[in-house]
Amino acid sequence: MSFLAPLWLALGAAVAVPLLLHLLRRNVATRVEFPAARYLQRAEAEHSRSLRIRNLLLMMLRVLIVLALALAAARPFLPGLGVGHGPTAVAVVLDNSLSTTAVVGGKQVFDRLKDAARRLIDAATPADRLWLVTADGRVRGGSRDALLAELARIGPSEGAGDLTRALARAATSARDANLPSRSVAVATDAQRSAWSAAVPVDLPFALFVPSGAPPQNRAVLSAVVDPPRWTPRGTITARVETRDSVDFRILLGDRTLARGATGRDEPIVLRATPPERGWTAGRVELAPDDFPADDARWFALWIGPPPAVVADPSAGSFAATALSTLVADGRATAGNVVRIASADVAANLPALIVPPEPVRLGAANRELERLGIPWRYGAVDRSPAIAHGGRLDAVSASERYTLVRAGVAPSDTLATAGGEPWIVAGPGYVLVASRLDPAATQLPVRAPFVPWLADMLALRLGAPSGDVGTPIAALPGGAVHLPAGSESLESTGGSRRSVTAELMDAPEERGVWFVLRGGRRVGAVVVNAPSEESQLERANPAALAARLGGVRASVATSAGGWVADVFAAGRTRPAATPLLILALLLLAAEALVVRASRPNAA
Numbered sequence: 001m002s003f004l005a006p007l008w009l010a011l012g013a014a015v016a017v018p019l020l021l022h023l024l025r026r027n028v029a030t031r032v033e034f035p036a037a038r039y040l041q042r043a044e045a046e047h048s049r050s051l052r053i054r055n056l057l058l059m060m061l062r063v064l065i066v067l068a069l070a071l072a073a074a075r076p077f078l079p080g081l082g083v084g085h086g087p088t089a090v091a092v093v094l095d096n097s098l099s100t101t102a103v104v105g106g107k108q109v110f111d112r113l114k115d116a117a118r119r120l121i122d123a124a125t126p127a128d129r130l131w132l133v134t135a136d137g138r139v140r141g142g143s144r145d146a147l148l149a150e151l152a153r154i155g156p157s158e159g160a161g162d163l164t165r166a167l168a169r170a171a172t173s174a175r176d177a178n179l180p181s182r183s184v185a186v187a188t189d190a191q192r193s194a195w196s197a198a199v200p201v202d203l204p205f206a207l208f209v210p211s212g213a214p215p216q217n218r219a220v221l222s223a224v225v226d227p228p229r230w231t232p233r234g235t236i237t238a239r240v241e242t243r244d245s246v247d248f249r250i251l252l253g254d255r256t257l258a259r260g261a262t263g264r265d266e267p268i269v270l271r272a273t274p275p276e277r278g279w280t281a282g283r284v285e286l287a288p289d290d291f292p293a294d295d296a297r298w299f300a301l302w303i304g305p306p307p308a309v310v311a312d313p314s315a316g317s318f319a320a321t322a323l324s325t326l327v328a329d330g331r332a333t334a335g336n337v338v339r340i341a342s343a344d345v346a347a348n349l350p351a352l353i354v355p356p357e358p359v360r361l362g363a364a365n366r367e368l369e370r371l372g373i374p375w376r377y378g379a380v381d382r383s384p385a386i387a388h389g390g391r392l393d394a395v396s397a398s399e400r401y402t403l404v405r406a407g408v409a410p411s412d413t414l415a416t417a418g419g420e421p422w423i424v425a426g427p428g429y430v431l432v433a434s435r436l437d438p439a440a441t442q443l444p445v446r447a448p449f450v451p452w453l454a455d456m457l458a459l460r461l462g463a464p465s466g467d468v469g470t471p472i473a474a475l476p477g478g479a480v481h482l483p484a485g486s487e488s489l490e491s492t493g494g495s496r497r498s499v500t501a502e503l504m505d506a507p508e509e510r511g512v513w514f515v516l517r518g519g520r521r522v523g524a525v526v527v528n529a530p531s532e533e534s535q536l537e538r539a540n541p542a543a544l545a546a547r548l549g550g551v552r553a554s555v556a557t558s559a560g561g562w563v564a565d566v567f568a569a570g571r572t573r574p575a576a577t578p579l580l581i582l583a584l585l586l587l588a589a590e591a592l593v594v595r596a597s598r599p600n601a602a
Helices: 006-024 042-075 109-122 143-152 163-175 317-326 359-370 451-463 541-552 559-567 576-596
Strands: 076-079 086-094 129-134 138-142 180-186 205-208 219-226 234-241 246-251 255-263 269-272 278-288 296-303 308-311 338-344 351-354 375-381 385-388 398-403 412-417 418-424 430-432 472-474 477-482 488-491 496-498 502-503 511-517 520-527 555-556 572-574
Touching: 042 541, 042 576, 086 163, 086 559, 109 129, 109 143, 109 180, 109 559, 129 163, 138 143, 143 375, 163 180, 180 559, 205 541, 205 559, 219 278, 219 296, 234 246, 234 296, 234 317, 234 412, 246 269, 255 269, 278 511, 278 520, 296 511, 296 520, 308 317, 317 451, 351 451, 359 375, 375 488, 398 418, 430 451, 472 511, 541 555
Parallel strands: 086 129, 086 180, 180 205, 205 555, 308 338, 338 351, 351 430, 472 520
Antiparallel strands: 076 572, 129 138, 219 234, 234 269, 246 255, 246 278, 278 296, 375 398, 385 412, 412 418, 418 430, 477 502, 488 496, 488 511, 511 520
16 A cells, blocks of 8 residues: 555544534533423433444444545545545557558557557556557657657658667666556557567557458569669569559659569569669558558669770780670670779779789779779689679689788778789779689689679779769668768758768658759669568467467457556556545445434424
């Protein structure tokens, strides 16, 4: 038993008043015989017992009335008694992940979860402590009215969030509260993939999962552009999840590139040579269903003219043959903009540079220094090694020069061999540590050679100055590393946001965001929801509740039942109202006793 206002217990001292009145009414005067009143003695003797009983009853009723009022004023909380609930710390986890936007029974699941959270918060009293935690792990605390205002502003997120982290933060908040009763309440669609890694909490736990099965879903799971920079053509491959035939279309900007129908386990493959140039956004769309959030998936690509390339004889015959293949395929043209040459004759950049003959090594390193390339060729290493890096995985190198770093200019390691840099790249150059000859490496005679060369020309060497790289894939709100010097991000709708650092959070909104530098598009961030959000299968609510809350878990499919479960965790309840009712009943009883004791007016 506990009291919120124990000082009011001092009111209990007022019970002395009816006791004093009772004692003062006792006959303490000197008894004097009065002959004329002797006939009244018999009547007094007959009624004295009933008078004593009445007076004692009135005294007890009045004492109890004062005690009931004093106890009610002290606001006691009693185990299992009272009306409402005792002071409780409640942390509410509201699942607002993308999967909750599915429509069940004509209404979004998120709206039903939000309505339930509103009812729970509205049922709280000023003595409770409340927190609201969303799927992104953000914790909001405050009064009931403040949290109701916060709840009104919350909408479904564009990603999956991290419900395990949200649950852990909710449990920590409730556990640290200095209240006798603490509880964690979770409103979720019980998506199986979202709760697969959740750990149990050591507090009373109430789970709310709305009734109704999730809808059958069709989804665009992936949209891959190959290569990511087209010069000027390439392939778009989309993977779709569907149980039957579904209509699709592929858009580039606002223009429809293709439309058709696809079935289960049938990839969508489109080869195109669009007229657009520069960085462009596109998407793959399906006919809408009851979970529209995954009916479209975004992609971005750079489209430009084929690079003009010349292969110097110093690069070897295999380089010249591969280049002629790319020219015949339309992915390169004969020209003098990009050179493929050995380091000793690479007169200018951009260039793909290979090692020279050993006797020309000194001249090669001087040329690398003149071009501002922060690498030098060192000693020859003839120990066999396997390359690792992109398309070059499992390519062997039997002879390679050690690449020695000679400066701090920006540089990327594209492939390694024997754990050491084998192919490196930077602004305007790609440097290879082995000659393009089967005597030094298998690369020239392996199938990846021509596609790799096309990538180097398109991604690293054939782009406008400073416009290097591939689209950056990101999750909503996830961390992204932007190109150096990025100034802002621009959506396909034209809205912009400033870049605060090279490493920053991606936008929450799905779509393509172009990276701007000097007013030019120099890259793109493609924000898509994780494909796991398309898996709407639910975990068994009872099993999930037991796993998360143990023996103190409850599960409800109605908002009212959930609210009752949450506050049932309180061990005590406020007893002020029952005590006031008791005081009123005692007053009524006192009035009846007084009225019954009056002489009959007749």
